[in-house]
Amino acid sequence: MDRYSRQARVAGIGEEGMRRIRGSRVLIVGCGALGTHAADTLTRAGVGALDLVDRDIIEWSNLQRQVLFDERDAEGGAPKAVAAVERLRKVNRDVELTAHVADCSRAFLDDQAELPDLVLDGTDNFPTRYLLNDWCRQRRIPWIYAGAVGTEGASMVVRPDGACLRCLWPEAPAQAEVGSCETHGVLGPTIAAVTAFQAAEAIKLLVGETGTTGVFTCDVWRGRYQVLPLADQPSPDCVGCVEGLHPALAQRPVEAVTLCGRDAVQIQPDDSAPPDLAELAAHLHGTVEDLEQTPHVLRFRVEEVRFTLFPGGRALLFGLSDPLRARALYDRWLR
Amino acid sequence: MIYLDHAATSYPKPDVVLDAVTKWFRYVGVSPDRGDGPRTRSCAETVQRARRAIADRTGHRADRVAFCSGATEGLNLALRALATPGSHVLTTYYEHSSVVRPLTAMTVARDLRVTRSRSTEDMCRRLAEGEGDLVVMTHASNVTGALLDADSVAAAARARGVPMILDASQTAGYVPLKCGAAVVVASAHKALHAPPGLGFVSVSEDVELAPQKFGGTGSSAALERHPSTWPQAFEAGTPNTPAVYGLAAAFEWIEAQGERALLNAARAPMQHLIQELQGMPDVRLFHGGESHDLPVLSFTHQRFDPAEIGAILAGEEIHCRGGFHCAPWVHDLLGTTAGGTLRVSTGPATTTSDIDQLVAVLRAL
Numbered sequence: 001m002d003r004y005s006r007q008a009r010v011a012g013i014g015e016e017g018m019r020r021i022r023g024s025r026v027l028i029v030g031c032g033a034l035g036t037h038a039a040d041t042l043t044r045a046g047v048g049a050l051d052l053v054d055r056d057i058i059e060w061s062n063l064q065r066q067v068l069f070d071e072r073d074a075e076g077g078a079p080k081a082v083a084a085v086e087r088l089r090k091v092n093r094d095v096e097l098t099a100h101v102a103d104c105s106r107a108f109l110d111d112q113a114e115l116p117d118l119v120l121d122g123t124d125n126f127p128t129r130y131l132l133n134d135w136c137r138q139r140r141i142p143w144i145y146a147g148a149v150g151t152e153g154a155s156m157v158v159r160p161d162g163a164c165l166r167c168l169w170p171e172a173p174a175q176a177e178v179g180s181c182e183t184h185g186v187l188g189p190t191i192a193a194v195t196a197f198q199a200a201e202a203i204k205l206l207v208g209e210t211g212t213t214g215v216f217t218c219d220v221w222r223g224r225y226q227v228l229p230l231a232d233q234p235s236p237d238c239v240g241c242v243e244g245l246h247p248a249l250a251q252r253p254v255e256a257v258t259l260c261g262r263d264a265v266q267i268q269p270d271d272s273a274p275p276d277l278a279e280l281a282a283h284l285h286g287t288v289e290d291l292e293q294t295p296h297v298l299r300f301r302v303e304e305v306r307f308t309l310f311p312g313g314r315a316l317l318f319g320l321s322d323p324l325r326a327r328a329l330y331d332r333w334l335r
Numbered sequence: 336m337i338y339l340d341h342a343a344t345s346y347p348k349p350d351v352v353l354d355a356v357t358k359w360f361r362y363v364g365v366s367p368d369r370g371d372g373p374r375t376r377s378c379a380e381t382v383q384r385a386r387r388a389i390a391d392r393t394g395h396r397a398d399r400v401a402f403c404s405g406a407t408e409g410l411n412l413a414l415r416a417l418a419t420p421g422s423h424v425l426t427t428y429y430e431h432s433s434v435v436r437p438l439t440a441m442t443v444a445r446d447l448r449v450t451r452s453r454s455t456e457d458m459c460r461r462l463a464e465g466e467g468d469l470v471v472m473t474h475a476s477n478v479t480g481a482l483l484d485a486d487s488v489a490a491a492a493r494a495r496g497v498p499m500i501l502d503a504s505q506t507a508g509y510v511p512l513k514c515g516a517a518v519v520v521a522s523a524h525k526a527l528h529a530p531p532g533l534g535f536v537s538v539s540e541d542v543e544l545a546p547q548k549f550g551g552t553g554s555s556a557a558l559e560r561h562p563s564t565w566p567q568a569f570e571a572g573t574p575n576t577p578a579v580y581g582l583a584a585a586f587e588w589i590e591a592q593g594e595r596a597l598l599n600a601a602r603a604p605m606q607h608l609i610q611e612l613q614g615m616p617d618v619r620l621f622h623g624g625e626s627h628d629l630p631v632l633s634f635t636h637q638r639f640d641p642a643e644i645g646a647i648l649a650g651e652e653i654h655c656r657g658g659f660h661c662a663p664w665v666h667d668l669l670g671t672t673a674g675g676t677l678r679v680s681t682g683p684a685t686t687t688s689d690i691d692q693l694v695a696v697l698r699a700l
Binding site for chain 2: 259260261262264266294295296297308310311312314316318
């Protein structure tokens with residue numbers, strides 16, 4: 001019996017839709033909660049090729065919602081992309097799976113030998129989302145935004161000719177404004193709800209449907225699920241859609257360098273507005289340990305890693321030497 | 336910007352040095368020993384003037400001074416020639432990576448035995464007791480500024496016929512180099528106040544080096560064989576003549592100012608900083624502490640990592656350095672292997688007000 005028979009029987013897919021799904025290449029950026037849910041669905045759905053990119057390693061606090069990982073992965077601190085691909089290979093051997101343990105930078109995206117047909121957002125930070133937005137717009141590739149914090153989530157299809165993320169929010173919001181899973185927690189079903197929308201839209205786009213117009217939002221605690229209406233056309237003020245500018249592509253990338261002879265990594269920020277130390281301190285209060293603000297720095301500790309943030313956005317992370325891991329922690333805690 | 340990293344490289348360079356470099360680019364443009372004519376001859380004279388100034392300081396013959404790309408190349412050249420297979424090399428804990436790394440690379444390949452000393456007294460004792468086939472030592476620590484007693488070590492080495500390589504990178508331009516070392520190596524861009532990309536190897540007549548690179552020398556151009564005459568044998572390739580012009584001018588400038596006066600000018604603000612740091616309970620100071628020591632000091636802070644302080648100071652446009660300062664061994668002595676130190680090094684142009692601004696930031700940490 002064909003493994004895809006039930007899917008092919010769905011109205012709107014059929015044999016032709018299945019053929020398109022089998023011939024597609026999808027890039028999933030971020031292999032955390034959102035990324036693992038979406039990757040699991042798309043691997044089972046039988047996409048042709050799936051590229052997973054993530055720079056981080058698996059921790060115990062991930063297991064509550066990141067479906068492709070188990071306790072052994074957390075004990076070994078395995079790279080997320082590698083562990084996810086190993087699991088997915090057992091799910092569907094037909095899919096060409098590739099793990100990229102890397103920072104999803106512009107250079108990484110530009111280096112892809114084959115352009116994806118679709119990009120899925122599984123990131124935990126807005127700078128990367130704006131990079132995806134601008135890169136996908138420039139290359140006219142559809143992508144699907146997704147985000148989840150606490151019991152609330154959101155997702156949106158960004159088509160090459162429709163409204164983009166910048167049409168909604170011209171600039172990336174600060175992490176302190178929107179909250180994060182570290183400060184607000186996250187409920188497993190929030191992820192399931194958001195990725196249900198995201199993965200369904202992904203399959204629709206792959207078979208040639210236009211996808212839903214509007215922003216899906218949900219609050220699984222209050223039991224609210226809705227699609228907020230959104231203009232089908234780009235905003236007349238959008239620098240990307242109207243002026244053809246892609247600011248995130250011109251940005252100097254964040255640089256992480258292991259300090260010579262040290263168990264420490266220095267991060268040089270990109271050109272985005274530096275964080276407000278006082279605001280960030282208030283945001284982190286109660287979540288991190290040894291929080292301290294002096295006239296010159298903001299310092300705190302999360303488990304074995306000590307963070308020092310300087311006013312211009314430069315940061316030092318002590319207690320680790322892997323620049324990729326430091327980048328992940330920087331984006332998670334300091335942006 | 337407040338510049339307090341003179342141990343790395345001096346800044347700003349004297350105007351006369353900038354003028355000399357510019358002069359070469361605008362009005363000279365040729366290399367010495369390449370071609371004939373008044374311009375080439377005048378160029379060769381300037382280069383010769385710089386060579387003589389070095390020889391005056393090292394006590395060697397001017398024709399046994401070879402220019403190279405920097406102290407690193409000079410030290411590699413001297414060590415490759417003199418650390419023969421099976422040698423026992425005496426050195427100090429204060430060495431820069433440009434000594435540590437060639438020695439480490441050659442230790443296995445040439446079966447070297449390397450003994451590090453904490454003091455020059457220990458080196459002298461070892462030499463007197465018949466230890467060592469080669470001495471290589473820095474003239475001063477680039478981390479604490481401590482000036483080492485190269486004269487005594489050189490005398491003890493000479494008494495046994497053991498060649499000695501002196502790394503004078505921190506001291507050339509501040510301190511006399513005529514200690515009796517068989518080989519003196521230095522970079523031009525630190526206290527000599529010349530441009531980077533230039534250094535020298537100065538060698539006494541009783542020691543011979545072997546060229547480590549072969550190529551065009553301007554002289555004996557028709558021959559296939561690399562010449563063996565000093566200094567051409569060690570200067571293959573187009574020389575960094577504009578930097579040598581800068582160095583020649585720098586020597587005249589140093590002569591006019593007075594070497595000792597320049598050192599004192601750099602030490603005065605350092606003395607002020609030492610007093611301030613001694614009043615800070617969280618600070619642990621590492622400095623030679625003698626009046627003849629170099630204007631370089633290091634410190635650690637109880638609550639802040641050197642990398643943090645370095646970054647805070649950078650944010651205030653005060654340029655110093657946190658870390659290990661390319662001197663991997665000295666941190667074993669100082670007990671600073673975890674994170675190194677914050678290093679401050681002053682120059683003749685450093686002012687008390689520069690130090691006050693640094694101190695203000697340190698007080699507000």
